Amino acid sequence: MSSLVPVGGGEGPLARCTLCGITAVGPCARCKKPVCGDCCELTEGGATTFAVCLTCVKRGGKSLTAGWLGLLGWLALLMAGCVAIGLVFALLRR
Ligand SMILES: [Zn+2]
Numbered sequence: 017m018s019s020l021v022p023v024g025g026g027e028g029p030l031a032r033c034t035l036c037g038i039t040a041v042g043p044c045a046r047c048k049k050p051v052c053g054d055c056c057e058l059t060e061g062g063a064t065t066f067a068v069c070l071t072c073v074k075r076g077g078k079s080l081t082a083g084w085l086g087l088l089g090w091l092a093l094l095m096a097g098c099v100a101i102g103l104v105f106a107l108l109r110r
């Protein structure tokens with residue numbers, strides 16, 4: 017049965033795509049499972065681009081942290097507004 021060893025001489029450190037089984041190119045940014053290029057979608061999360069597997073895309077959308085990132089964005093906007101108003105009042109009081 018030794019002739020049934022797959023071409024390449026063993027598994028090695030190469031991970032297999034959890035969805036289709038071919039050699040994975042990297043881990044999913046969400047669930048950390050190895051995925052190949054065909055089974056992931058690239059999504060932008062801030063400054064970097066993440067690969068999210070199709071399972072996670074279906075489960076929670078492409079965006080990695082859309083929920084709290086949007087919330088943080090709103091909070092940042094509110095904070096900026098408050099700071100701006102505070103600055104205006106501070107300048108007027110002089
Ligand atoms: Zn795949």
Ligand SMILES: [Zn+2]
Pocket residue numbers: 044045046047048049068069070071072073
């Ligand atoms: Zn995933």
